[in-house]
Amino acid sequence: MLNVEIGKLHFKNPLILASGILDEAGETMLRIAKSGAGGIVTKSIGKEPREGYENPVVYELPCGLLNAMGLPNPGIENYEDEIKIAKKGGVPIIGSIFGSNPEEFSYLAKKMEDYGADAVELNLSCPHAKGYGMEVGTDLELVEEIVDSVKREIKIPVWAKLTPNTSNIVEIAKAVENADALVLINTLKAMAIDIDAKRPVLKNVFGGLSGKAIKPIGIRAVYEVYREVGKPIIGVGGIENGRDAIEYIMAGASAVEIGTAIYTRGIGIFKEIAKEMEGWMRKNGYSKISQMVGIAQVR
Amino acid sequence: MMYRVVKIEKIKEETPTIKTFFFKDDSKPKPGQFYMIWLPGVDEFPMSISHIGNKKAFTVKRIGKGTTAMHKLKEGDKLWIRGPYGRGFKIENGYALIIGGGSGMATLGPLIERVEGDIIIAARTKDELLFLDRFKDRNVYIATDDGSAGFKGFATDLAKDMMEKRDYSIIYTCGPEIMMRKIIDMAIERGIKVQASLERLMKCGIGICDSCSINGYRVCVDGPVFSEKELVKMEDLGKYKRDSSGRRVPI
Numbered sequence: 001m002l003n004v005e006i007g008k009l010h011f012k013n014p015l016i017l018a019s020g021i022l023d024e025a026g027e028t029m030l031r032i033a034k035s036g037a038g039g040i041v042t043k044s045i046g047k048e049p050r051e052g053y054e055n056p057v058v059y060e061l062p063c064g065l066l067n068a069m070g071l072p073n074p075g076i077e078n079y080e081d082e083i084k085i086a087k088k089g090g091v092p093i094i095g096s097i098f099g100s101n102p103e104e105f106s107y108l109a110k111k112m113e114d115y116g117a118d119a120v121e122l123n124l125s126c127p128h129a130k131g132y133g134m135e136v137g138t139d140l141e142l143v144e145e146i147v148d149s150v151k152r153e154i155k156i157p158v159w160a161k162l163t164p165n166t167s168n169i170v171e172i173a174k175a176v177e178n179a180d181a182l183v184l185i186n187t188l189k190a191m192a193i194d195i196d197a198k199r200p201v202l203k204n205v206f207g208g209l210s211g212k213a214i215k216p217i218g219i220r221a222v223y224e225v226y227r228e229v230g231k232p233i234i235g236v237g238g239i240e241n242g243r244d245a246i247e248y249i250m251a252g253a254s255a256v257e258i259g260t261a262i263y264t265r266g267i268g269i270f271k272e273i274a275k276e277m278e279g280w281m282r283k284n285g286y287s288k289i290s291q292m293v294g295i296a297q298v299r
Numbered sequence: 300m301m302y303r304v305v306k307i308e309k310i311k312e313e314t315p316t317i318k319t320f321f322f323k324d325d326s327k328p329k330p331g332q333f334y335m336i337w338l339p340g341v342d343e344f345p346m347s348i349s350h351i352g353n354k355k356a357f358t359v360k361r362i363g364k365g366t367t368a369m370h371k372l373k374e375g376d377k378l379w380i381r382g383p384y385g386r387g388f389k390i391e392n393g394y395a396l397i398i399g400g401g402s403g404m405a406t407l408g409p410l411i412e413r414v415e416g417d418i419i420i421a422a423r424t425k426d427e428l429l430f431l432d433r434f435k436d437r438n439v440y441i442a443t444d445d446g447s448a449g450f451k452g453f454a455t456d457l458a459k460d461m462m463e464k465r466d467y468s469i470i471y472t473c474g475p476e477i478m479m480r481k482i483i484d485m486a487i488e489r490g491i492k493v494q495a496s497l498e499r500l501m502k503c504g505i506g507i508c509d510s511c512s513i514n515g516y517r518v519c520v521d522g523p524v525f526s527e528k529e530l531v532k533m534e535d536l537g538k539y540k541r542d543s544s545g546r547r548v549p550i
Contacts, residue, residue: 021507024545027515043509043545051543055343055365056335058503060300060381069508074546081547196304197339197379263507 001278002038004255004289006232007157007180009092009118011255013038013277014289015245015270018236018259019096019121019161020044022267024073026085033089036270040086041257042079044096044123045112046132047104049075054203059192064211064238065260066192068128068204071098076111083115092118094159098132101142102149113154120156122146124176125163125186127208134163134186140175147176157181159234164217165189173225181232183257184221188214211260214238219251226252226294240264242276249289250296302337302379308354310374314427317402318370319349319358322378328355330409331387331496331524335504337379341368345501347406347523348383358405358429384504385523388494390414393468396461398482400454400474404429406496406523407473411437414471417461421454421474455481467491476550480537483530496524497536500543510541 002013016039022028024043032040052072059066074082076097086093095112097120099105109120124143126133137143143160150158157180162172164185173182187208192201218237226233235248236257245256261269286292309321328334328348336357337343342365349358357378361370372378388410395416399407404420408430411418417438422428425447431439441449442457450457455478458470462485470486472479473496486493499511499518506520514533516522521529530536539547 022509022512022517024509025512025515025541025547028509028512028517031515049542049544049546052502055502056337058505058508060505062301065507067503069502072502072510072544074544078546194302194339194379196302196377197337199339201302201337203343260507263505 001281001287002274002289004038006234006254009157011038011092013270013274014249014255015273016094016234016255016257017041018257019123020069021259021262024082026082029082029086029093030089032267032270033086033091035267036274037091038255038270039092039094040089041094041121042083042086042096043073044071044098044126045073045076045079045108046071046098047076047108049073049078056201056203059201059207061192063213064209065263066190066202066207066209067187068202068207070204071126071129071132076108079111080115083112083117087116094119094121096121096123096161098123098126098129100131100136102146105146106149106153109150109154109158113156118156119159119180120150120154121159121161121183122150122179123161123186125161127163127165127187127189128204128206134165134189137163137172138166140171143172144175144178147178151178159183161186164214164221169221170224170228173229177229177231179231181234181254182225182229183234183236184225185214185218185237188217210237212238212240215244219247222248222253223251223297227297239273242273242280245273245277246280246292249292250294252294252297254289254293300381302381304377304379307372307374307376307378310372313358313429316427317358317360317405317429319356320369320372320378321350321354321356323353324355324380326383328383329387330413331406332383332385333523334380334382334384336365336369337381338365338368339379341365345504345519347496349405349408351409358402358408360402381504385519386521388471388496388524389526391469391492396458396467396470398454398458398470398472398474399429400478401427402429403472403474403496407471408433410471416467417465419454419457419461421457454478455485458482459485462489462491469494472496477537483527483536487527487531493527493530494524495530497522500541510543510545512541
């Protein structure tokens with residue numbers, strides 16, 4: 001009932017682990033796969049090992065989570081084993097990569113393909129890393145070049161993860177139309193100040209807001225892009241239950257990614273949400289996810 | 300949860316490198332749980348609770364930037380904390396063997412107050428033995444690497460002798476990972492239940508960032524206390540760790 005196709009990739013359910021959450025070590029990803037995730041996106045991997053920012057890197061807010069991890073990762077050359085272990089879970093593994101130019105992205109993408117990744121997700125959207133992510137992902141010419149260059153380099157599907165920290169996400173989506181799928185959205189640039197300490201909480205000052213608070217923004221982004229771009233969309237941002245997932249699908253997403261809600265509901269969340277979706281679909285007469293994609297669009 | 304501010308009411312020098320910071324807080328931690336301590340502008344780091352109840356405390360060894368800064372604090376200064384986090388010890392029936400290496404005793408303190416058993420307090424040298432006076436009325440056995448007090452040698456050798464002399468129902472341990480690995484192996488070999496409190500490089504403290512994971516287990520949420528069923532599956536324990544970038548490197 002829940003199986004979906006994103007391009008040539010098959011997923012047993014549309015609930016994919018979002019990049020950055022419990023997806024650095026192969027064995028953790030394997031555990032998530034065994035816990036019912038339909039697919040897994042790895043932590044964003046760059047060319048060199050990177051320690052990330054100093055603590056505090058995460059802060060719990062009543063409306064979600066604020067983080068500035070700073071793209072910590074073991075570096076692509078040390079990542080082969082992690083992918084190989086994760087692959088034992090039997091679900092598609094999507095290698096997330098970040099770079100600052102088309103050459104870096106292409107190099108990383110090729111490595112991911114060689115390691116056995118089923119697709120790559122281009123991180124064009126991290127809001128708190130200088131020279132990477134959103135800084136790259138809001139330059140229309142550059143993102144187009146990156147996507148084209150990666151597409152030429154590899155055979156596996158290329159997903160582009162876009163930032164909501166822009167006045168016009170549709171413009172960016174159109175620039176990366178060559179990608180096989182679009183992933184919307186990454187976190188929103190945000191910060192928190194502790195008034196007793198009289199200073200920002202995150203060591204990096206700025207971070208990305210995820211969780212409940214950003215769901216309406218994600219829904220809007222998916223809705224807007226679905227109307228204008230003819231590529232599959234993977235919705236991300238604040239999905240905590242089956243109804244949230246279906247809301248993204250009705251906005252136009254073919255699948256969704258889940259991250260922050262693991263913090264509120266635990267690793268069992270994938271199975272639970274799958275059950276919640278099935279229950280709702282049965283009650284409302286749907287037998288396939290594809291019957292619901294984009295049906296809330298007002299034409 | 301967000302930070303709350305607590306005032307340091309008393310500081311006790313335990314050893315040349317370890318101090319205990321007493322404070323009041325309404326949270327209700329279990330033995331073996333931990334908090335994240337933020338020193339604004341300096342660092343944030345995990346710390347297990349060493350005294351629970353109305354008067355709480357962190358017993359902190361000076362190791363890195365954060366703990367060094369903490370050692371400079373005075374009575375009346377403030378700490379920003381969030382927690383308690385993680386899964387603490389599960390108290391089992393029967394007579395226990397409790398083995399604390401170095402500052403690992405800090406984590407075991409509240410547990411020791413709630414169980415019956417023999418206690419091994421181990422350290423490199425006599426001056427670094429932690430909580431000797433706190434547990435002076437208990438069955439304490441001492442081991443020092445340099446022989447300056449008690450048994451000369453590793454806690455693991457003393458523990459082995461003691462396990463041969465008496466049947467313990469459960470072993471609890473906290474200390475250097477290589478020590479714990481040996482204790483766990485000895486316990487499993489003898490069919491004795493064992494719980495160990497692990498320490499790994501921790502960033503978020505809430506189970507999402509994957510920094511502290513060991514063989515698929517998150518130390519911050521699934522632990523920090525694990526029992527034999529899980530420990531037996533941790534092939535990396537005592538052998539490999541992950542650095543700040545997530546690289547798997549030998550210990």
